[in-house]
Amino acid sequence: GDLDDDNDGVEDDYDCVPHDASISCIDSxxxxxDDDDDAFPHDSTEWADTDGDGVGDNADTDDDDDGWSDQDEVECGSQLVDSGSMPLDSDGDGECDALDSDDDDDGVVDxxxxxxxxxxxxSDGDGDGIGNNADKDDDGDGWEDSTESDCDSDPMNVEVSPKDMDGDGACDIQDPDDDGDGVADGDDAFPLNKAEWLDTDGDGLGDNSDLDDDGDQFTDEYELDCMSDSLDPDSSPIDSDGDGICDAMDVFDDSTSNDTPGFGLISLISVLALAALARRE
Structure with missing residues (x-):
């Protein structure tokens, strides 16, 4: 038979287009x-060498010589014939992120x-976008983690915060004055009650609300009027005549009377009579 069907000077076996004389090319x-486009014109199993390493792409396991095998690039979604396209490998462990169960190699799966x-x-306990390792307030409760630890609170639980009775920003464990009444807890009979700090008579009722601070059975107001000390149980109003009215308030103090029976009554009548006479005049 005819070895050159299109008579272009190239035998059909080596003619890229054996039946078209207008196209002349050789495929050895x-x-x-075409040999002109074939990196390996005499090797029928190879025709391209993307990375120019002398190994044809068909045999080359890394066509673009980017350090990633063609198979890995296919599985990882990068271009296997583009050295500028490589799989993302955040932790540099040789396993692309698309296949790596722990992209950053921190020991926690993605x-x-x-x-x-x-x-x-x-971790991001409070979801504020700042990781717990860098976040000073992991649970976002307004208390720094270090403070919560010192205050026996849980820095990872937003529902558990340090106790701060007076709201001064210092937890009660560290605050020398829990209720903020100006009296140190060690000297305060009621360290968690800002309205009370003394209990002179030890009856469990603070002096500010106790009507009888020293427990001597005389009200503070009465002792004040009678000029005795309302904070000293040994200081009671003086009532010389025992009529239930302290001397300081007793108009008819008969403490200096003699032992004559009825003298006090007579004195009272005399005073009333003199007062009546004075009004007449």
Missing amino acids: DEDGV SDDAFPIDPNEW
Whole structure:
């Protein structure tokens, strides 16, 4: 038969287009690629060498010589014939992120890691976008973690905060004056009650609300009027005549009377009579 059907000077076996004389090309290895475009014109199994390393792409396991095998690039979604396209490998462990269960190699799998590509963070207790390792207030309750630890509180639980009776920002454990009444807890009979700090008679009722601070059975107001000390149980109003009215308030103090029976009554009548006479005059 005719060895050159289109009479273009190239035998059909080596002619890229054996039936078209207008197209003249040679395919020496009969791999379907013109010798001019074939990196391996005499090797029918190879025709391209993307990275120019002398190994044809068909045999080369890393066509673009980017350090990632063609198979890995296919599985990882990068271009296997583009050296500028490489799989993302955040932790540099040789396993692309698409296949790596722990992208940042922090020991926490990505599905449980709030920061899967940050090896320094993996949890965000309060969801504020700042990892717990860097966040000074992990639970977002307004108390720094270090303070909560010192105050026997839980820095990871927003529902548990340090007790701060007076709201001064110092937890009660560290606050020398829990109720903020100006009296140190050690000297305060009621360290958690800002309205009370003394209990002179020890009856459990603070002096500010106790009507008888020293427990001597005389009200503070009465002792004040009678000029005795309302904070001293040994200081009671003087009532010389025992009529229930202290001397300081007793108009008819008969403490100096003699022993004559009825003298006090007679004195009272005399005073009333003199007063009546004075009104007449």
